[in-house]
Amino acid sequence: MKRYRNGEIWDFEQELSGETGCGQKLILGLDGGTTNTVCICMPVIRFAPNHHSSDPPPVYARAVAGCSNHNSVGETAARETLEQVMAEALSKSGSTRTAVRAVCLAVSGVNHPTDQQRILDWLRDIFPKDVEFFVENDSVAALASGTMGKLHGCVLIAGTGTIAYGYTEDGREARASGAGPILGDWGRYDLQTFKGHLVRRMEFNGIGFHRRNLTLKELEWNLTTHLVGRNPITSLKPRNDEFLNLWNSKDSINGYGIAAKALTAVIRAYDGRGPQTMLTRTILHELQYSSPDELIGWTYADPSWARIATLVPVVVSCAEAGDQVANDILLHAVQELASSVKAVVHRLGLCGKDGNDTFPLVMVGGVLEANRRWDIGKEVTSCIAKDFPGMLPIRPKVEPAVGAALLAWNYLIEQSQQYHSEADYN
Structure with a gap:
């Protein structure tokens, strides 16, 4: 794992253990726009085979930063904002990057596969190798905020x-x-x-x-x-x-x-x-x-x-x-x-x-x-x-950052259900 910039963004991790006190993995959901950027942190619950997403996990922490649209502030400033707000959300939850299971970034200015790939490459430098990543335009998080993560x-x-x-x-x-x-x-x-x-x-x-x-x-x-x-x-x-x-x-x-x-x-x-x-x-x-x-x-x-x-x-x-x-x-x-x-x-x-x-x-x-x-x-x-x-x-049932997290959460549910189906078949 690397830092994108030379700074003290992740220094808080030296004082924390790898995961939350209850040992749960976490999902980071982020909604980034030209006005502000919001990141929330929610736990990954243990999925039952027939689990439904109508009752989402609680939000452990929430952080707010400025503009993260690279077309507005430039790529360097946008990345610094994204890294800062994710680090703050983890710090508030008392967790480190090793506790993260999935990250969903829904950011304005992501309009082409090349935009997604640049952000994905950067995220892979920051987080452990086993983290799942989802990078979308912020309109996707807005949709998910009303459908509770269903696209x-x-x-x-x-x-x-x-x-x-x-x-x-x-x-x-x-x-x-x-x-x-x-x-x-x-x-x-x-x-x-x-x-x-x-x-x-x-x-x-x-x-x-x-x-x-x-x-x-x-x-x-x-x-x-x-x-x-x-x-x-x-x-x-x-x-x-x-x-x-x-x-x-x-x-x-x-x-x-x-x-x-x-x-x-x-x-x-x-x-x-x-x-x-x-x-x-x-x-x-x-x-x-x-x-x-x-x-x-x-x-x-x-x-x-x-x-x-x-x-x-x-x-x-x-x-x-x-x-x-x-x-x-x-x-x-x-x-x-x-x-x-x-x-x-x-x-x-x-x-x-x-x-x-x-x-x-x-x-x-x-x-x-x-x-x-x-x-x-x-x-x-x-x-x-x-x-x-x-x-x-x-109307939206949750804020867009939560919608972004629910996108990743639903993916993990589907992944878990697929695993159980394959296990039952075998």
Whole structure:
């Protein structure tokens, strides 16, 4: 076993024995995203031949760290975060790596077999040779959080970003919605669009770069470095038409897109090219501004998708108050979210040949949560049920990190049952 970095992450092991006090082996379940990373530690119980997973083991320990998406923070920082949070969970449980039976990492940014292989190779350097490893995208953990570790059905994640993900019992999988490699996330896609837009504007102003793969933090540094004495928002700010074209390049199928559509509607109304809307007054009040002109500076000062998405409750409140523009934005979002799920269901045949087979749809994310009158989640499921009456909408029963652990737990159950079947046959 190795450490990925030179540090004191695993020094606690010198003070501990190899396993927990009751002598049980452990499972580590990890859910990693762009906001935070959660790792839980649960025991491996002794499996009876006819054991069912409806009553999962308890959680011994839980640890939280920052972003572990290598596309956001780089591979080195992502690995350090993953190693740190796993070590912390084991330390809190009073255990060491020698007690680990299985590890399931469900991490955003894992979108290709090469991503999985890199992480698997790294995990094998850290843990003993007899540990089972599972590396998946974080949407898999979200699905498992509603199905209690069973990989069958569909999950719709609609928060700051969006993805529809499906899995069949024979191992086939499919995704829909979004643009770009990370979680089908319009927010992530538009950050790159925004970055490219600013780089082109800066180069037009005589500011060049030796490399094009700048992170947003690096771009911000270059902005402040090269534009000393100038107002970057004023000098690089696009015209209203450019602002609209940029925001209209996305769809409103997530929190980021819904809020961006609302900002666009406000600018259109201000220019006289769109209907007047309650969104103008409400958004300006929320941001403590007096004119829609100020929204362009606010948007480009920090275009992070989570920041933009904070305006979603404003859109919902305006729709609930009867504003037609806000209502249309949410109705469009409902149609797009439902279409994403339908696409996955069709591709995998989850609905069966006649379209009436039952399948679970796990609903995850703040956009799908109920409001006073405008319940986006309910509208989405109603739209889907028209085509697939066998769809069974469910909310997560456990957090995604526990769902990740249950994936590994169910695998161990199947392994144990197979062993008992072979023993009985012999």
